[in-house]
Amino acid sequence: MAETGLVHIMAAHSPFRRFSREEAGFDGLWASGFELSAPYGLQDTSLISMTQHLDMLRAIAGRTRLPIVADIDAAYGNAISVIHTITEYERAGANAVVIGEAAITARSDPDFLVIARTEALIASLGEAEALRPARAEAGADMILIHSKMTNPSEIESFSRAWTGAVPLVVVPNAYPDLDSTAGQNVGQCQHDDLWQLRHPCCCERHAGDVPTDHR
Numbered sequence: 001m002a003e004t005g006l007v008h009i010m011a012a013h014s015p016f017r018r019f020s021r022e023e024a025g026f027d028g029l030w031a032s033g034f035e036l037s038a039p040y041g042l043q044d045t046s047l048i049s050m051t052q053h054l055d056m057l058r059a060i061a062g063r064t065r066l067p068i069v070a071d072i073d074a075a076y077g078n079a080i081s082v083i084h085t086i087t088e089y090e091r092a093g094a095n096a097v098v099i100g101e102a103a104i105t106a107r108s109d110p111d112f113l114v115i116a117r118t119e120a121l122i123a124s125l126g127e128a129e130a131l132r133p134a135r136a137e138a139g140a141d142m143i144l145i146h147s148k149m150t151n152p153s154e155i156e157s158f159s160r161a162w163t164g165a166v167p168l169v170v171v172p173n174a175y176p177d178l179d180s181t182a183g184q185n186v187g188q189c190q191h192d193d194l195w196q197l198r199h200p201c202c203c204e205r206h207a208g209d210v211p212t213d214h215r
Contacts, residue, residue, distance in 0.1 A: 007027040007028065008026050008027050008028075009026065009027060009028040009029065009030045009069055010024070010026040010028075010029060010030060011029075011030040011031075011032040011034070011035045012029045012030065012031070012032070012035060012060060013031075013032065013035035013036045013038070013039065013056060014056065014059065014060065015059050015060050015062070015063040015064070021066070022064065022066060026066070027066070027067075028066050028067040028068065028069060028095075029060060029064060029066050029067070029068045029069070030068075030069050030071065031053070031056065031057045031060065031068055031069065031070040031071065031094065032071050033046070033048060033053065033071055033072075033073060036048050036052065036053060036056050046073050046074065046076075049076075050072075050076040050085065050088070053070070053072070054088060054089070054092050057070055057089070057092045057093060057094060058092045058093060060093075061092060061093025061094070062093070067095040067096070068093060068094050068095055068096075069094070069095065069096045069097070069098065069113075069115065070089050070092075070094040070096070070097045070098070071097075071098040072085065072089065072097050072098065072099050073099070074099070075099050082099070082106045083106040085106075086106040086107050086108075086112075087106070087108065090107065090108065090109055090112055094112075095111075095112065095113065096112065096113035096114070096115055096141075097112075097113075097114060097115065098115045098116075098117050098144055098169075099114065099115075099116070099117065113141040113142065114139075114140050114141050114142075115140065115141065115142040115143070115144050115169055116140035116142070116143055116144065117144045117146070118130055118143060118144065118145055118146070119146050120132075121145065121146055121147045121148070121154055121155075121158070122146045122147065122148050127154070127157060127158055127161060130145065130158055131158065131161055131162065140166060141166060141167075142166050142167045142168065142169050143162075143164065143166055143167075143168050143169065144168075144169040144170075144171070145158055145159075145168055145169070145170060146171060147174070147175075148174065149174065149175070150174050150175060151175050152172065152175040155170055155172075155175070
């Protein structure tokens, strides 16, 4: 990111999927709970166990040189279990996790990134609530911001108003028109903060018998 200012991460749920991601030139892989739930015909509501997710992560990590971001929702337990969870994901080959602030003090590798998720916009709480800098001040390496709108206007507004010191992560599955050029233009409005665009796995997202979400 220091070189390009914008990286593209694609979701994957198996070592096979990583081939197409690498060939397409993506910068990293997203070990998505949704992508793993879909083959089981389950909703993305943390029904998949940590063991299942770790098995998938190890299998992918053993077949790719790309960095892997693991989306682990609430860390499969309470704040006490976070230490164990982060340790297991570090050992399994993840380079970063998406979670709340508790993971920050649990990591042992200083190069292991913690991406703090905020879903204030998804919950219709408004931009002011989403902008609260608590996660960044607590030491998160990046902030992931969601929106349930079908256009990027809410994300663009948030980005222009963001004054935090850490980069933003965007999940543009509902607004694919927020491409690299648009992302870089918004990034320039926010003092050249680095951006990461996380792309969903379209072949799974479009499966008619599997409910989608806004993640």
